[in-house]
Amino acid sequence: MKFTVAASLLALGTASAFVPPQAYGRTSDVVRSMAATETSVYTFEKSEEIFAEAQTLMPGGVSSPVRAFKSVGGNPVVFDKVKGAYAWDVDGNKYIDYVGTWGPAILGHADDDVLEAVKATMEKGTSFGAPCPLENELAKMVIDAVPSVEMVRFTNSGTEACMGMIRLVRAYTDREKVIKFEGCYHGHADSFLVQAGSGVATLGLPDSPGVPASATKATFCAEYNNLESVKAILEDNKDEIAAIILEPVVGNSGFIKPDKAFLEGLRELATDNGALLVFDEVMTGFRVAYGGAQEYFGVTPDVTTMAGTLSGNPLAMTAGIETMKKLKKDGVYEELERKSQKLVDGICAAAKEHGHAICGGTAGGMFGWYFTEGPVKNFQEATKADGEKFGKWHRMMLERGVYLAPSMYEAGFMSLSHTDEDIEKTIAIADEVLSKL
Numbered sequence: 503m504k505f506t507v508a509a510s511l512l513a514l515g516t517a518s519a520f521v522p523p524q525a526y527g528r529t530s531d532v533v534r535s536m537a538a539t540e541t542s543v544y545t546f547e548k549s550e551e552i553f554a555e556a557q558t559l560m561p562g563g564v565s566s567p568v569r570a571f572k573s574v575g576g577n578p579v580v581f582d583k584v585k586g587a588y589a590w591d592v593d594g595n596k597y598i599d600y601v602g603t604w605g606p607a608i609l610g611h612a613d614d615d616v617l618e619a620v621k622a623t624m625e626k627g628t629s630f631g632a633p634c635p636l637e638n639e640l641a642k643m644v645i646d647a648v649p650s651v652e653m654v655r656f657t658n659s660g661t662e663a664c665m666g667m668i669r670l671v672r673a674y675t676d677r678e679k680v681i682k683f684e685g686c687y688h689g690h691a692d693s694f695l696v697q698a699g700s701g702v703a704t705l706g707l708p709d710s711p712g713v714p715a716s717a718t719k720a721t722f723c724a725e726y727n728n729l730e731s732v733k734a735i736l737e738d739n740k741d742e743i744a745a746i747i748l749e750p751v752v753g754n755s756g757f758i759k760p761d762k763a764f765l766e767g768l769r770e771l772a773t774d775n776g777a778l779l780v781f782d783e784v785m786t787g788f789r790v791a792y793g794g795a796q797e798y799f800g801v802t803p804d805v806t807t808m809a810g811t812l813s814g815n816p817l818a819m820t821a822g823i824e825t826m827k828k829l830k831k832d833g834v835y836e837e838l839e840r841k842s843q844k845l846v847d848g849i850c851a852a853a854k855e856h857g858h859a860i861c862g863g864t865a866g867g868m869f870g871w872y873f874t875e876g877p878v879k880n881f882q883e884a885t886k887a888d889g890e891k892f893g894k895w896h897r898m899m900l901e902r903g904v905y906l907a908p909s910m911y912e913a914g915f916m917s918l919s920h921t922d923e924d925i926e927k928t929i930a931i932a933d934e935v936l937s938k939l
């Protein structure tokens with residue numbers, strides 16, 4: 503059975519092993535000369551005003567926990583508009599944006615061709631609640647792109663995709679128990695909220711209050727990049743595990759790359775134990791490669807989940823189709839990886855030069871670094887990174903025009919719109935910030 507729940511990222515709605523700091527060269531001359539001029543520091547009056555009101559209207563003032571900046575300190579900036587590699591806040595400050603609406607903006611924000619196609623579709627109405635031919639068109643593109651996928655079910659969100667997926671694997675295997683991994687996030691359905699990475703880790707909660715123990719008692723947690731921990735659970739629960747579910751590159755504990763042998767081992771263990779292997783490619787789908795992490799690592803799961811697109815509505819389908827057409831062009835993923843690597847190498851070299859422990863890595867258009875010697879192979883190792891330093895670093899980068907994910911437990915996302923100049927400027931700003939940290 504090869505099935506995908508949900509599908510399509512895309513504009514409505516994502517590697518190399520960690521390298522120890524010694525492996526990076528010195529900060530380049532261009533970076534040093536750019537860093538010689540100090541960057542001006544932003545102020546945020548309007549953002550503060552709007553966020554103060556938001557806190558009286560919405561819990562935490564936000565519609566998703568990580569946006570509240572709890573783990574980095576200070577208040578979030580309120581966005582006004584986005585275009586290409588940039589975001590502008592309501593105070594008029596411009597940022598080089600490495601969050602990219604948490605991954606989907608892989609072409610850059612508000613791509614002209616995507617917008618044009620969406621506008622033309624909008625003229626026909628924004629939602630039908632009935633089949634539309636665009637669904638077939640996008641489903642065919644997804645099936646063609648992603649190695650494991652034979653059929654597609656579109657959903658509204660990654661959470662719904664994962665909820666559908668867990669019911670599917672239980673129904674198919676007639677088993678209840680599932681294995682997930684510490685630090686992997688699969689949306690906010692009850693059964694997944696065990697050791698679930700960024701949202702929970704950012705708030706410093708061991709697990710999520712409000713989730714009944716009965717909802718998670720069939721969910722077992724293994725350690726990422728550790729096959730023995732999976733074997734032990736399988737042995738203790740012989741013929742009872744419905745599925746092994748993971749982020750094939752973790753983006754919800756910072757950025758953690760799997761060992762290829764780990765993914766291959768999971769494939770074998772799942773097959774041998776009559777369990778399904780599920781890749782949650784909500785972040786990695788169409789981001790680390792056109793065919794997602796399963797193409798990148800050459801390991802084929804049984805079920806794949808990807809980012810949601812409003813139950814097949816015509817606007818989301820159009821955005822998906824137009825984005826995928828552009829992603830399919832030659833050299834796109836090589837370019838994304840080159841840019842991600844350039845950024846990570848530059849930041850790591852600058853950090854090292856200023857005496858900071860750091861390690862980082864990339865996979866296609868996905869990247870990350872931790873303020874620790876590393877390497878970071880699982881969530882426990884990620885927790886050893888310096889969170890206080892990360893908070894200061896985040897605010898200082900923000901004040902100088904670089905928008906990074908507001909949690910050390912989130913990955914970064916490169917787009918095709920980021921230029922070499924953007925990346926060099928980012929490294930130069932980082933160099934100045936790291937010299938003061």
Ligand SMILES: Cc1ncc(COP(=O)(O)O)c(C=O)c1O
Pocket residue numbers: 658659660661662664687688689690749753754782783784785809810
């Ligand atoms: C890997 C993964 N799965 C599932 C989800 C849940 O998606 P959504 O926020 O659209 O519900 C996320 C969201 O960040 C994710 O990163």
